[in-house]
Amino acid sequence: MENKMHIEQLKKIIHDLNKNIESSLREDKKSILQVSQEANELLLKLQYELNMITEDIKDIIRQLENLQNEYEYSKKELINITNELKNNNGHNNQNKYKGKYNHTIQIYTMLKEKQKIEKEMQDKRKDLEKQFKEVHELSKITTESINRVNIIIRELDNHEDNINKNNYKNKIAKAQEFERRKIAREIHDGPAQDLGAIIMHTEIIKKYIELDKGKAKEQLTILSELAKDTLKYMRNILYELRPLDFEDNEYESIIVDYVKKTKEKYGMNVETRFLDPENMLNKLESSVKLNTFRIVQESLNNIKKHANATLVKLKMEVVNNNFVVIVISDNGVGFDMKSKTDSYGITGLYERVELIGGDIRIESEKNKGTRLKVQIPLNIERTLKIS
Incomplete structure (x- = not known):
């Protein structure tokens, strides 16, 4: 009873x-x-x-x-x-x-x-x-x-x-x-x-x-x-906010094109590196592609707004065909992790990664830049499509 x-x-x-x-x-x-x-x-x-x-x-x-x-x-x-x-x-x-x-x-x-x-x-x-x-x-x-x-x-x-x-x-x-x-x-x-x-x-x-x-x-x-x-x-x-066409375009080319436009528009020096020997990134479900793209997009926006960086490094890697790992680092002003995590758009990144079942780690010190690492499992049963 x-x-x-x-x-x-x-x-x-x-x-x-x-x-x-x-x-x-x-x-x-x-x-x-x-x-x-x-x-x-x-x-x-x-x-x-x-x-x-x-x-x-x-x-x-x-x-x-x-x-x-x-x-x-x-x-x-x-x-x-x-x-x-x-x-x-x-x-x-x-x-x-x-x-x-x-x-x-x-x-x-x-x-x-x-x-x-x-x-x-x-x-x-x-x-x-x-x-x-x-x-x-x-x-x-x-x-x-x-x-x-x-x-x-x-x-x-x-x-x-x-x-x-x-x-x-x-x-x-x-x-x-x-x-x-x-x-x-x-x-x-x-x-x-x-x-x-x-x-x-x-x-x-x-x-x-x-x-x-x-x-x-x-x-x-x-x-x-x-x-x-x-x-x-x-x-x-x-x-x-524009819709992204993952069906007719290579995923890597979409990322590269966005980075190129960001560099041209804001003068940011962004180095990109893809480690994907089996072309797994292009085989991802559209929802996973969309969310990883938005993570890159929001990270670069945060750097543009707050970091005052002269160099940004972006690496995307597929590990053991089980995880997509995104690492974004910059040589900007950095911040105090204990007191400023809500002030630099980081909360939104945590929320987005959580929604798709991933893990996120952010490391930063004042005047020493910031490093973000996101790991997303590829065997997500139901990844929510967030535009």
Whole structure:
């Protein structure tokens, strides 16, 4: 009887845990939906602006065509008057020449001004098209995230009463929370603050637009720069979150390509070394490839942000066809392991390695660099796919 009661208690605990996970996922789904809605609203706004600027460009082109025709006609008349002057030096013809000459110069000046305006409009349209493309990519990512969350929720619903799924569901919850915090930090530190500043400058422009057009123009310049910086930051986030194609590309080449882009972008000197004589890395399951890639990615990001290193060494090795071993070391400033482990993005690495059943060891001293070693078993029964 006592054992039966104990079993029922365990079932209740697991049931409650599953409900909490579902509730958390549904709340996160709401947050993603909100981001998706904001992205879609921004897409509509950008589409409207694109339509408006396109119509303005069409109008300025029509004006340019009319001015061009008028300019050509005026030039011909000027030539005719010049020929008349050659044949007849009458005073009236000279006055007529001066008048027509000034009129031609005036048309020419207007033509050049309109051409300048058209170029500015074309540049603005290109910038809007670029923004539209970036926001469209963000919208696609949020849609994919919602689909992934829906799949996880359905999985939880289908296996709610299965006690053996408890550990798996806890991993899903941890992974989801881990990724949510990571994306939230990235958005909070960059685009969220920039968008707040953009809104503030928009309100300022509204006040100045009628009262002081000069100041309004200054604020528009500031607003444009803020928008460009926000797009640049978003491009970096999108690059880091982009889906990876392990089916059509060699795993080693994906790592090498990422390291190359990191070196080019941030000036980091990264040496890579692969010890994989039987090409086991390329035979790994996609989930293992994905998680080892993210470990490398997050480690290099931590070094970029905190280490101030001039040299980074990355080694990936398959040991006895049983383990993938990743060793990353740098000659940066290092840190005190006793007091700073939570300050350098290390917690996230521990969480990710734990989720896929691996071991991690980090060694560091002040002014002596940092060494990270991760060992992941290849016989993982069910490796959680964390993007």
